[in-house]
Amino acid sequence: MNYVIIGNSVAAVGAIRGIRNIDQQGNIIVISRERHTAYGRPLISYLLGGLVTEKRMAYLPEDFYEKNRVNLLLNSEAVGLDTDKKRVKLAGGETVPYDRLLIATGGDPFVPPIEGLAGKGKVFTFTTWDDAAKLKGISHDINRVVVIGGGLIGLKAAEGLHLLGKQITIVELADRILSNAFDRPAGRIVAKKMKANGIDVITEDTVVKIEGEGADIHGVTLKSGDFIPCDTVIVAIGVRPAAGFLKGSKVEVNRGIVVNDLMETSAAGVFAAGDVAEARDFFSGQKNPMPIWPDAYIQGDVAGVTMAGGEKSYLGGLAMNSLELFKVPTISMGISNPLEPKEYEILTFQDLENYQYRKIVLKKKLLVGAVLVGNVERAGIFAGLIREKVDVSPFRNSLLAPDFGIIYLPREVRNALFAPYGKVA
Amino acid sequence: MKRIYTIEDVCIGCHLCEVACITEHSLSKDPVKAFLHEPLRPISRCTVEEQNGGVLSLSTTCRHCDEPDCLRACISGAIQKYENGVVRIDTEQCVGCWSCVMACPYGAIQRNLTKKKANKCDLCPDRKNPACVDACPNRALVFKEGNQK
Numbered sequence: 001m002n003y004v005i006i007g008n009s010v011a012a013v014g015a016i017r018g019i020r021n022i023d024q025q026g027n028i029i030v031i032s033r034e035r036h037t038a039y040g041r042p043l044i045s046y047l048l049g050g051l052v053t054e055k056r057m058a059y060l061p062e063d064f065y066e067k068n069r070v071n072l073l074l075n076s077e078a079v080g081l082d083t084d085k086k087r088v089k090l091a092g093g094e095t096v097p098y099d100r101l102l103i104a105t106g107g108d109p110f111v112p113p114i115e116g117l118a119g120k121g122k123v124f125t126f127t128t129w130d131d132a133a134k135l136k137g138i139s140h141d142i143n144r145v146v147v148i149g150g151g152l153i154g155l156k157a158a159e160g161l162h163l164l165g166k167q168i169t170i171v172e173l174a175d176r177i178l179s180n181a182f183d184r185p186a187g188r189i190v191a192k193k194m195k196a197n198g199i200d201v202i203t204e205d206t207v208v209k210i211e212g213e214g215a216d217i218h219g220v221t222l223k224s225g226d227f228i229p230c231d232t233v234i235v236a237i238g239v240r241p242a243a244g245f246l247k248g249s250k251v252e253v254n255r256g257i258v259v260n261d262l263m264e265t266s267a268a269g270v271f272a273a274g275d276v277a278e279a280r281d282f283f284s285g286q287k288n289p290m291p292i293w294p295d296a297y298i299q300g301d302v303a304g305v306t307m308a309g310g311e312k313s314y315l316g317g318l319a320m321n322s323l324e325l326f327k328v329p330t331i332s333m334g335i336s337n338p339l340e341p342k343e344y345e346i347l348t349f350q351d352l353e354n355y356q357y358r359k360i361v362l363k364k365k366l367l368v369g370a371v372l373v374g375n376v377e378r379a380g381i382f383a384g385l386i387r388e389k390v391d392v393s394p395f396r397n398s399l400l401a402p403d404f405g406i407i408y409l410p411r412e413v414r415n416a417l418f419a420p421y422g423k424v425a
Numbered sequence: 426m427k428r429i430y431t432i433e434d435v436c437i438g439c440h441l442c443e444v445a446c447i448t449e450h451s452l453s454k455d456p457v458k459a460f461l462h463e464p465l466r467p468i469s470r471c472t473v474e475e476q477n478g479g480v481l482s483l484s485t486t487c488r489h490c491d492e493p494d495c496l497r498a499c500i501s502g503a504i505q506k507y508e509n510g511v512v513r514i515d516t517e518q519c520v521g522c523w524s525c526v527m528a529c530p531y532g533a534i535q536r537n538l539t540k541k542k543a544n545k546c547d548l549c550p551d552r553k554n555p556a557c558v559d560a561c562p563n564r565a566l567v568f569k570e571g572n573q574k
Contacts, residue, residue, distance in 0.1 A: 014497070040500045040501040040502055040520075041500075042500040042522070043500060043501055043520060046520055051520070052501075052520060056501070056517075056518060056520075058502065059501070059502035060502055061502075061505065293498065293500055293524070294494070294497045294498040294524070294528055297497040297498075298497060301492075301497075320498075320527055320528070321527075322498075322522055322523045322524045322526065322527040323522075324521070324522065324523065329523055329536075331523065331526070331527045333527065376523055376526060376527070376536075377526070377532075377535075377536065378526070378529075378532030379523075379526055379527045380494065380495075380525075380526060380527055380528050380529035380530050380531070380532055380534070381529075381530060381531070381532040383494070383527065383528060383529075383530055384530025384531070385530075387530070388530075403474075405472070405474045405485070405532055406474055406483070406485050406531070406532060407474035407475065407476050407481060407482075407483060408476075411433075414433065414483065415433070416574070417485075417488075417531060418430060418431040418433075418483065418485055418531075419430060419431060419432060419433070420430035420431075420432065420567050420569065420571060423428070423430060423571035423572050423573075423574075424571065424572065425569075425570035425571050425572070
């Protein structure tokens with residue numbers, strides 16, 4: 001069996017381990033357009049800010065590829081796919097044949113057309129190790145930065161640059177930063193902390209023009225008419241599934257590559273996982289891209305196991321984010337900010353002075369979402385209650401307790417989790 | 426693999442498992458020295474929870490899951506599952522992002538705020554039995570072959 005994986009980040013790693021759990025014999029080829037072995041992609045802001053060294057970027061034990069007998073093709077970009085002949089076409093012209101193919105190419109940063117952007121020098125995106133290295137390399141030439149987009153990527157880029165002593169303004173279209181994961185109070189708490197650290201956060205506005213001469217940037221003009229002087233612009237509006245090379249193939253691409261619960265695409269023998277895929281949502285059952293690190297691993301694992309003939313099924317994507325900004329830890333998960341609040345019950349605790357906030361979202365007897373700011377201890381218990389669809393009504397009044405833990409769960413749940421009874425070897 | 430299980434009915438809430446855990450992972454491996462003189466004293470990897478003033482108590486620790494959610498969430502690769510089944514955090518590699526805290530359904534990963542590192546049970550690699558199990562005066566903790574669920 002020839003397994004080919006395009007992409008070499010967390011979904012690919014999940015898939016390699018998944019395949020090898022079932023099939024120790026087959027050949028595995030991994031094709032990556034980057035020059036590095038798998039690295040902790042979310043660490044690029046730490047690398048930029050000098051919090052980790054290059055050595056610590058490695059995501060895997062050194063012997064991982066060898067131990068799992070993976071043939072790794074770095075600096076190789078897949079540019080086409082022939083699903084009839086079962087071949088992947090590479091940029092250099094070669095083709096790679098496959099029996100089972102996994103597309104785990106992740107996302108490409110989205111750069112919208114902005115007036116004045118073309119031809120400017122210091123405009124960057126921030127999704128790869130090389131992006132971080134480029135910024136770090138010219139950091140002596142950077143003084144004032146405008147970050148377009150107050151999502152996860154924008155905030156992380158801002159944090160890295162702040163650690164380098166740069167002056168930063170974040171411009172976000174929504175009414176708060178991290179609008180996907182946070183509700184208003186959580187967004188405010190973090191924005192307050194950022195402002196206290198000298199980072200300007202402008203919401204409900206956007207950059208309409210990049211001003212400057214030749215390649216030099218002098219500043220940006222906002223929709224509101226304000227002008228913000230800067231010499232560097234980071235575009236962090238979002239990522240789009242990196243599925244462009246599938247044009248003309250038989251793989252169905254909607255917003256991402258459409259997959260079923262086995263991570264199979266519309267083309268026989270072709271699977272997709274991670275940020276490039278559009279899989280089932282845990283709650284709604286609708287398919288949508290979910291660019292979440294743990295979810296990419298899980299999708300990769302399901303894909304790997306099913307590619308190798310094993311049985312495993314995806315339980316649906318559950319959004320979750322852990323982000324610490326300026327020493328304020330935040331964790332959000334599930335439906336954290338429901339669009340139709342009437343269908344939900346929301347419990348909150350706030351102590352904004354001390355940067356503490358806790359929000360629990362319930363739907364009937366089930367926990368469906370949580371936001372924790374400050375005290376994030378044991379947040380995963382909430383994730384478990386969501387995933388396992390545990391009836392939380394017997395202990396719902398304890399869900400906001402600052403020391404919420406296992407002991408608040410019913411006895412039979414506690415015993416199922418920790419007691420020796422029934423746990424045969 | 427061998428795992429640590431908790432019999433909550435016989436837990437007396439004495440927290441000796443936590444003391445033993447901290448001692449075992451300290452530099453001196455002596456409780457008095459560790460608690461009085463080690464500025465970077467470790468934090469406990471097991472958590473004793475109590476209710477009703479201690480009428481109900483139990484000690485919770487890592488399950489060393491077959492498919493660890495913490496490993497899947499870890500962005501730096503600091504968490505690995507070894508061939509003997511033990512799930513461990515490489516503290517040097519950990520960046521303190523708390524993704525594992527977000528993911529672990531057992532609440533078994535602690536935040537060491539002094540070191541800004543995640544912290545979890547390693548089943549005491551230098552010992553025959555984990556220190557918490559040996560320290561438990563009423564045998565509320567048992568270390569035996571068993572599955573996760």
